[in-house]
Amino acid sequence: MTKAATAAQGNSKSRLSDKLPDAKLLEWLRSMQLIREFETRTMQAYQQAKIGGFCHIYSGQEACAVGTIGCVEHDDPVVLAYRDHGHALARGMDPKACMAEMYGKAAGCAKGKGGSMHMFDKPNWLFGGHGIVGAQTPLGTGLAFAARYEWEVIGSGKKKVALCYLGDGAIDQGAFFEAMNLAALYSLPVIYIIENNGYSMGTAIHRHSANSDNLLARGEAFGITSVKIDGLDILNVYDQFKPLVDECRDMQRPAFVDFKTYRYQGHSMSDPQKYRTKDEVDQYKQKDSIANLLDHCMSVRNCIDEDGWKEMRTEIAEIVREAVQFSENAADPDPSELFTDVYANPQPNLSPTATYAHGKKNPLL
Amino acid sequence: MTTLDLHPATIENVPQPDFSKPLPPREGDRIIQFREALKEAMSHEMRQDERVFLIGEEVAQYSGAYKVSQGMLEEFGPKRIIDSPISENGFAGMCTGAAMYGLRPIVEFMSWSFSLVAADPILNNVPKMLYMSGGQWGCPIVFRGNDGAGGQLGSTHSWCVEGLFANVPGMKMAIPSNPYDAKGLLATAIADPDPVFFLESERMLGDKAHVPEEQYYIPFGQARLAREGDAVTLVSFGRPVNFCLEAAEKLAEEGIECDVLDMRTIRPLDIDSIIASVKKTNRVVVVDQSWPFAGISSEVITQICEHCFDWLDHQPVRVNTEDVPTPYAKGLEYAYLPNPERIAAAVKNVLA
Numbered sequence: 001m002t003k004a005a006t007a008a009q010g011n012s013k014s015r016l017s018d019k020l021p022d023a024k025l026l027e028w029l030r031s032m033q034l035i036r037e038f039e040t041r042t043m044q045a046y047q048q049a050k051i052g053g054f055c056h057i058y059s060g061q062e063a064c065a066v067g068t069i070g071c072v073e074h075d076d077p078v079v080l081a082y083r084d085h086g087h088a089l090a091r092g093m094d095p096k097a098c099m100a101e102m103y104g105k106a107a108g109c110a111k112g113k114g115g116s117m118h119m120f121d122k123p124n125w126l127f128g129g130h131g132i133v134g135a136q137t138p139l140g141t142g143l144a145f146a147a148r149y150e151w152e153v154i155g156s157g158k159k160k161v162a163l164c165y166l167g168d169g170a171i172d173q174g175a176f177f178e179a180m181n182l183a184a185l186y187s188l189p190v191i192y193i194i195e196n197n198g199y200s201m202g203t204a205i206h207r208h209s210a211n212s213d214n215l216l217a218r219g220e221a222f223g224i225t226s227v228k229i230d231g232l233d234i235l236n237v238y239d240q241f242k243p244l245v246d247e248c249r250d251m252q253r254p255a256f257v258d259f260k261t262y263r264y265q266g267h268s269m270s271d272p273q274k275y276r277t278k279d280e281v282d283q284y285k286q287k288d289s290i291a292n293l294l295d296h297c298m299s300v301r302n303c304i305d306e307d308g309w310k311e312m313r314t315e316i317a318e319i320v321r322e323a324v325q326f327s328e329n330a331a332d333p334d335p336s337e338l339f340t341d342v343y344a345n346p347q348p349n350l351s352p353t354a355t356y357a358h359g360k361k362n363p364l365l
Numbered sequence: 366m367t368t369l370d371l372h373p374a375t376i377e378n379v380p381q382p383d384f385s386k387p388l389p390p391r392e393g394d395r396i397i398q399f400r401e402a403l404k405e406a407m408s409h410e411m412r413q414d415e416r417v418f419l420i421g422e423e424v425a426q427y428s429g430a431y432k433v434s435q436g437m438l439e440e441f442g443p444k445r446i447i448d449s450p451i452s453e454n455g456f457a458g459m460c461t462g463a464a465m466y467g468l469r470p471i472v473e474f475m476s477w478s479f480s481l482v483a484a485d486p487i488l489n490n491v492p493k494m495l496y497m498s499g500g501q502w503g504c505p506i507v508f509r510g511n512d513g514a515g516g517q518l519g520s521t522h523s524w525c526v527e528g529l530f531a532n533v534p535g536m537k538m539a540i541p542s543n544p545y546d547a548k549g550l551l552a553t554a555i556a557d558p559d560p561v562f563f564l565e566s567e568r569m570l571g572d573k574a575h576v577p578e579e580q581y582y583i584p585f586g587q588a589r590l591a592r593e594g595d596a597v598t599l600v601s602f603g604r605p606v607n608f609c610l611e612a613a614e615k616l617a618e619e620g621i622e623c624d625v626l627d628m629r630t631i632r633p634l635d636i637d638s639i640i641a642s643v644k645k646t647n648r649v650v651v652v653d654q655s656w657p658f659a660g661i662s663s664e665v666i667t668q669i670c671e672h673c674f675d676w677l678d679h680q681p682v683r684v685n686t687e688d689v690p691t692p693y694a695k696g697l698e699y700a701y702l703p704n705p706e707r708i709a710a711a712v713k714n715v716l717a
Contacts, residue, residue: 108499113498114498120499128497130490139459139486141455142459142460145459145460146462150466150468153415175454176456177455177458181455182449182456185450186447341496342496342534343559347633348635349586349637350586350633352636
């Protein structure tokens with residue numbers, strides 16, 4: 001058993017996260033609450049038809065994005081599926097750029113060309129949310145390939161780890177099996193984080209994936225270190241995920257994480273949720289990751305009290321309110337932007353009907 | 366050492382080939398094969414730029430299924446000449462991620478027919494990434510391999526993907542017809558910061574011609590007037606250009622002289638050269654090795670009609686592969702493909 005796998009067994013007496021300073025825990029609490037509040041306002045804006053297209057809400061899964069991203073460096077590449085607002089914020093994206101993207105405004109992180117499912121943030125090494133289920137798994141493998149190549153062949157980089165997020169619905173895609181095979185074959189530092197919320201859209205995991213009680217077998221089949229993590233407790237996420245990151249970075253090899261979590265909202269905004277009971281949702285809400293961490297901060301660390309928490313929430317609500325306000329008032333993309341960013345090197349006669357040009361840089365990024 | 370350029374989206378940061386220099390002469394002593402010309406282009410770019418690597422099935426230890434990469438493993442080592450498993454969706458997608466990060470992958474498909482299982486990365490990711498990310502992450506990547514009927518390979522292995530793939534904005538597509546162009550166009554493809562689909566032909570890999578030793582870059586979007594005439598304009602792409610030249614040779618014996626335009630790239634399409642020729646000959650035959658329905662010839666003829674309809678003395682005519690799956694039997698396959706006889710008949714048709 002590898003070091004990371006041993007650590008993954010957990011040790012109730014002394015935890016790695018015990019050594020984290022109070023400030024780090026409060027930072028995570030803040031980040032998780034920001035996502036929760038942001039998603040609440042996102043739903044409202046969607047219901048008011050300010051946001052179009054498909055929109056997938058992250059509420060309930062915050063400990064995953066915040067906890068795992070909290071274990072890596074700022075310049076480690078990250079790639080996501082389409083439930084991507086939470087990770088984008090956890091990665092440091094300006095909430096204004098994130099909300100404005102969903103509003104389809106020029107100040108959006110992708111200048112209004114991506115939308116809810118396609119959050120890109122180059123300064124924060126975020127290589128996109130990706131709308132096709134599982135499509136990002138070979139991409140994440142490629143980010144790890146490039147990072148290793150940069151370090152090993154070009155000699156100008158450092159040892160990095162790529163994080164590649166996918167939902168449990170993506171584990172059935174052939175692309176994911178091919179990606180795992182390549183990562184193991186070429187020994188690439190990519191961690192596949194399966195955010196296992198139990199449902200592939202509206203199909204429960206035991207109805208969409210064979211041998212679903214033992215997802216780790218899929219990683220192990222390729223000789224990849226595979227770890228199951230209870231993703232509702234962010235301290236536990238850190239305890240188990242941090243050693244895994246360190247090992248993958250050091251050894252330059254992949255890992256597979258079955259990350260047990262739960263989403264409070266439907267698959268997308270148009271989901272009547274007939275496949276699960278309200279009781280089930282309520283049961284998970286009893287184990288809410290934000291309440292968990294808050295409780296730890298209040299009763300174990302004594303680093304925040306009721307007033308402090310109230311102050312934090314008020315502050316966050318204001319930030320999100322500002323992001324919504326900003327997006328409401330932000331300018332639409334200039335019509336000329338329709339024909340920009342199609343080619344990095346636009347030339348004549350690339351199209352019978354379009355003339356391509358370079359786009360403007362987004363000032364928020 | 367080359368630094369890792371993390372801004373492929375901004376052309377200002379990307380060194381471009383010097384297109385202003387005149388190209389080396391087409392005629393000369395050094396005669397090499399099409400496959401060697403491809404290898405020279407790749408090897409030269411790999412020596413210049415450490416971000417460039419080659420990956421594909423059998424490209425390293427086996428020296429390439431068609432021996433295009435022969436000797437490259439020895440020169441560049443296994444970290445840059447990489448054997449992949451038979452897993453196109455996986456490695457095409459992996460290289461898409463690597464290109465976004467800033468590397469310059471050359472991905473060899475043993476056959477473009479096999480690229481269909483990689484449709485998601487090559488069509489849904491690569492050409493759209495720069496746009497979808499608002500100009501943040503580009504994909505400087507070359508996909509290359511054999512396109513078109515190989516020689517009795519049957520229906521699944523004989524794809525001409527140009528008709529299907531050229532539909533997607535965001536990518537460029539090059540299709541050389543001879544060794545000289547193969548080297549110059551592939552060099553340009555690797556240097557270009559946009560994704561390039563590079564279509565070779567198994568049937569031409571052994572073709573020989575003069576190819577200069579030095580590296581040269583043939584600009585995309587500039588057709589070559591392969592033969593000059595005034596009776597009919599023949600427009601073609603890739604391997605069928607050679608059939609056009611054969612047909613033109615025979616027709617010349619009957620006093621019919623044709624302009625033969627070797628388009629060299631499909632996107633961009635040098636419509637200006639086509640217009641210039643059509644204004645001279647007033648008659649045009651488009652020869653295209655993909656299927657006729659909504660294909661390359663349809664596009665070319667549409668553009669001709671849009672730009673110089675009034676100059677035409679006869680409706681445009683196309684010669685495509687017949688609109689059926691590719692047959693196996695030798696005679697049927699020959700009849701299925703554009704061939705000199707069908708091209709000559711089409712020329713006579715527009716002159717009638």
